[in-house]
Amino acid sequence: MFANNTKFFDHIRRQTSIEGQRFQCSHCSKRFATERLLRDHMRNHVNHYKCPLCDMTCPSPSSLRNHIKFRHSNEKPYSCDYCEYSCKNLIDLRKHLDTHSSEPAYRCDFADCDYSTRSLYSIKNHYKPTFISTYYDFNIKSQNHFYCVPQNKV
Incomplete structure (x- = not known):
């Protein structure tokens, strides 16, 4: 049993043959199937503060405290x-506070559309079914507005 899908897929990737392990550690020459697995391994050489509750290592005591x-x-x-909602950080609280607003957070800025x-x-x-075609794409213009822009025709 694995804690999450990422850990399961990491386990599967670690089972690949040496030929499938293209990413090599410059410190100890150990090889890995993915770049992410190599990055995770590199923390062992660089970071010296290991979380006592999981596999995470941190570069400083303060970053370890924040992680925990x-x-x-x-x-x-x-x-x-x-309401009774509480959370661990201010960003999540700000997102939650939007749920108490009656104003719409996002508006379509496409001509003649008041969605x-x-x-x-x-x-x-x-945007996908309404305005996206081979000629248009959508972008975030600001935090609350989208707009359609012509794509380069090939």
Whole structure:
């Protein structure tokens, strides 16, 4: 049993033959099937502060404290003033606070379209069938608006 899919797939990749392990450590010559596995291994040579709760290693004591606080602690010091929601960081709280707003967070800026929504997922799905063709693509113009831009015709 593996903690998550990434750990399972890492295990599978480690079972590959030497020929399939193209990425080599410059410190100890150990070989890996993927660049990410090599990067994870390189932490052993560079970072010296290992988390006692998982395989993570950190470059400094303060980064290890932050890792433990955000990955292994149940402490949620940021609380919503409007409901019982609490979270570990300010970014998540700001995203949550948007759910209490009645204003739509995203608006379509395409000509003659007044579609708006609270969900990033919904605005992306709105663009795909409505405006995306071989000639148009969508980009984020600001945090709250999308716009269509002509693609280079081949």
